[in-house]
Amino acid sequence: MEMYERIKELRKSELKLSQEEFGKKLGVSRSVINNIERNVLARPEQKEPLIKLICKEFDVNEEWLRDGTGTMYRQLSRDEAIIDWAASLLKEEEEDMSEEMQYAKAFAEMLSKLSVDDWKVLAKMAKLMENIKHS
Incomplete structure (x- = not known):
């Protein structure tokens, strides 16, 4: 090809x-x-x-x-993936965003307001959900 x-x-x-x-x-x-x-x-x-x-x-x-060698997409580091995701939320006007992106932006805004204790609770919940998923 x-x-x-x-x-x-x-x-x-x-x-x-x-x-x-x-x-x-x-x-x-x-x-x-x-x-x-x-x-x-x-x-x-x-x-x-x-x-x-x-x-x-x-x-x-x-x-x-x-x-044609290697994979189609380049492999992003964890930081690059986070930056790309955040940039995608910021580059479009809210009214032009898909419903999915509007929810993601609203969720990111909520996450940005969490305290350290809130993050600890969220991390525990995520671990519980992961355990449920694998059982």
Whole structure:
């Protein structure tokens, strides 16, 4: 599989985005995405910054995108995963967020107001839930 085919697979099968939606997230037009996926980009030098942007925007493993080795997504550290999640809550306006993201943002706000004692109780509850899940 060639890189342009992996880009199409990522967009269509994994992210389930149209060419227009994918392009919008990357700041390019649908026709640029169409040309990349057909491997007929008029200015091939455009491809390099787009590869970097695809990897950054969607946490894609650059080695996988370029040559098909490794996993599709890069493995985030615990801190990176937390930062990415928090950033996703902050980058959209509340009225444009999905219902799921609105709940997540409200929950994050509640968590931010917990005291140390509240965190201890929450940790105990989480451990109990984990034990129930595994029994």
